[in-house]
Amino acid sequence: MNDILLSVSGLGHGFDARPALQDVSFALNRGERVAILGPSGCGKTTLLRLIAGLIPVQTGQITLLGANPAPGTNSAVIFQSPRLLPWRRVEENISIVLAHLPRSARAARVAALLARMGIAERAGDWPDDLSGGQRQRLALARALAMQAPLLLLDEPFANLDPLAREQMQDVVLAQASEEGSALIAVTHSVDEALILGDRILLMQAQPGRIWQEFLPELPSQGSARRKDAAFYPTLATISEALHRAAAP
Numbered sequence: 001m002n003d004i005l006l007s008v009s010g011l012g013h014g015f016d017a018r019p020a021l022q023d024v025s026f027a028l029n030r031g032e033r034v035a036i037l038g039p040s041g042c043g044k045t046t047l048l049r050l051i052a053g054l055i056p057v058q059t060g061q062i063t064l065l066g067a068n069p070a071p072g073t074n075s076a077v078i079f080q081s082p083r084l085l086p087w088r089r090v091e092e093n094i095s096i097v098l099a100h101l102p103r104s105a106r107a108a109r110v111a112a113l114l115a116r117m118g119i120a121e122r123a124g125d126w127p128d129d130l131s132g133g134q135r136q137r138l139a140l141a142r143a144l145a146m147q148a149p150l151l152l153l154d155e156p157f158a159n160l161d162p163l164a165r166e167q168m169q170d171v172v173l174a175q176a177s178e179e180g181s182a183l184i185a186v187t188h189s190v191d192e193a194l195i196l197g198d199r200i201l202l203m204q205a206q207p208g209r210i211w212q213e214f215l216p217e218l219p220s221q222g223s224a225r226r227k228d229a230a231f232y233p234t235l236a237t238i239s240e241a242l243h244r245a246a247a248p
């Protein structure tokens with residue numbers, strides 16, 4: 001049974017009359033995970049920002065179904081750089097999005113998220129005193145704290161070392177599963193697309209559009225997928241398609 005959360009239809013976007021996206025349409029079910037893969041400049045970030053409501057829609061329609069009427073509560077975006085509040089301590093950077101909870105529930109939730117991210121002992125520190133990787137973990141914790149039905153990831157693991165990247169991918173996937181959140185992950189990496197997505201939309205540039213869709217059959221979840229027999233053959237097939245998508 002389909003339970004559609006997001007519908008994107010005939011979406012187009014231009015900057016200074018230069019087309020960045022053209023006729024992008026897809027739907028996303030509740031709890032579904034989609035990776036958006038494509039060469040540099042094909043409009044992945046623009047698509048994500050439109051879905052997040054960070055830039056206004058010019059052409060086409062984006063509908064979040066059954067959305068909470070309070071603005072900003074239906075999706076949580078995680079960017080490549082952390083975008084923290086440097087004048088708030090680590091724990092306050094998370095509790096600020098939990099103002100609707102009673103104080104004790106808020107504290108428990110902040111503590112649980114910091115522990116899950118492996119930065120519990122930094123709760124009382126300033127963000128500027130954290131390492132780059134720890135700051136990104138905090139940004140992930142803050143986005144997950146929102147318990148939004150839709151998580152939007154714009155390469156948030158790109159600046160992490162490979163081990164931390166794998167850990168954070170798995171934490172985000174586990175948390176999304178527990179909350180029943182759907183996920184759209186923008187990435188340049190076929191490996192990351194296969195780890196995060198159950199469905200992969202491959203885009204082409206000039207103008208940015210969806211070119212191919214892949215539904216890899218990988219029984220495991222998260223980084224454990226690398227052990228599935230189909231993982232590397234699927235990676236090879238999609239890498240080849242990505243090269244063709246990027247060809248002039």
Ligand SMILES: Nc1ncnc2c1ncn2[C@@H]1O[C@H](COP(=O)(O)OP(=O)(O)OP(=O)(O)O)[C@@H](O)[C@H]1O
Pocket residue numbers: 015016020038039040041042043044045046047188208
């Ligand atoms: N604010 C802006 N003003 C003008 N042009 C923009 C703006 N944002 C994006 N563009 C242009 O729109 C196109 C798509 O950009 P976008 O950042 O969405 O691509 P992308 O696929 O995310 O790229 P990358 O993988 O390199 O991050 C590019 O040609 C880019 O130069």
